[in-house]
Structures are given as C-alpha cells and as structure tokens.
Amino acid sequence: MTFNLGSAFWQFSLNLYKDQAFQQECLFLQETTQSDVNLILLGLFAAHHQYRLNPAETLQLLNISQEWRQDYVLPLRHLRTKLKALPLAEKNDLTEELRDKIKQAEIIAEKNQQENLAFCLPTIPEKPLCTSPEIFRTYAQSNLYLLENLKKEQSEKIILLSVAKRNT
Numbered sequence: 001m002t003f004n005l006g007s008a009f010w011q012f013s014l015n016l017y018k019d020q021a022f023q024q025e026c027l028f029l030q031e032t033t034q035s036d037v038n039l040i041l042l043g044l045f046a047a048h049h050q051y052r053l054n055p056a057e058t059l060q061l062l063n064i065s066q067e068w069r070q071d072y073v074l075p076l077r078h079l080r081t082k083l084k085a086l087p088l089a090e091k092n093d094l095t096e097e098l099r100d101k102i103k104q105a106e107i108i109a110e111k112n113q114q115e116n117l118a119f120c121l122p123t124i125p126e127k128p129l130c131t132s133p134e135i136f137r138t139y140a141q142s143n144l145y146l147l148e149n150l151k152k153e154q155s156e157k158i159i160l161l162s163v164a165k166r167n168t
Contacts, residue, residue: 006118010111012048013041022161029158035148038113039065043143044162046121050129052139058146060120068113076106133163 016022029035042061046053053061083099130136137159144155 005121005124006115009042009045009114009118012045013038013114016041016044016162019161019164022158025158025161029148029150029154033148033150033154035150036065036069038069038110038117039147040144040150040158041114042117043147044140044159046124046143047136047139048130049124050135050139051121051124053143053146055146057120057122061117061147064116064120065113068109068116072109073106073113076102076109080106136163 017026026035026037026040029040030037039061043053080099080102083095083102086095130139140159140162141152141155144150144159145152
C-alpha cells in the first residue's frame, strides 16, 4: 500500500482538530496572529514524523499556502461568517443551507490546501518516528517558528495540546 502524504496529513489534522481545546487554540491563533491553521497543522505533522523544515522549503510552502488561502479559503470564510452575522429577521432555512454549503466548500478548499502543501514536502517516513514528547516539542517549535513566526510562548499551548492528543 502506498503512503499518501496528503491523506495522512489530513487524517492527522482531523484527529487533532477533534479536541475542543486544540480547536479553540487554533482559532485563537488564527484570530490574534492571523496564523494559517493549515500551516500550524503542517508544522505539527512534520514534527510528528521527526522532520524539521528548512528555510527554503518553508518559503515554498508559505508561497503555496498564501496563494491558495487568499484566493479560495478566505473568500469562502468571509461569505460564511457574513451569512452567520445576518440579522435574525434575514435568516431562514435557505440562508442556513447556503451557509452550510459554503462551510463544506471551505473545508474542501482547506483540504486542497493541505494536499498542495503535502505535495511540496520531501518524502517523510510513513510511520511516525517521534515517540519522545521532548523531541516532538523541539521539532514543532522550530517548524512553527519558520512557518508562522510563532514564538515559543505563542506555540507552547498548541504543542502541549497536540502532545496530549498524540498520546491518546
């Protein structure tokens, strides 16, 4: 069976994102630092496979992610949140159905963004190599700093939450 990096990255992300505290921390970073959650997830995924991104890879990943995010993910998110903010008098079953369909399209766009990011990664091991939480933290902090310029204090909570989730 062939290892599909994009699929593995998506499953890894879904597994982490199931945790409400992890999800809330991602959304907090997205709102307060304009972080790209898919890049945060990518940094954690690479660390999970004991892979440290280098500056050249990071530049390529940032360019790909930014273009896809700006052109597709953010416009869909904007439409969805605009519909959610409609006054109660303007909301009805059709607007809710439209918002749900836009949300589905946004998720597909994010999955596609992850596929694009995974395609740019070099071959990484199929099985996770990182069993040590300390090593994972080291790789994750390095990757998150390169990808999202997150300082140690900004990334610590998301790393701790992902360490806890990895061990379940």
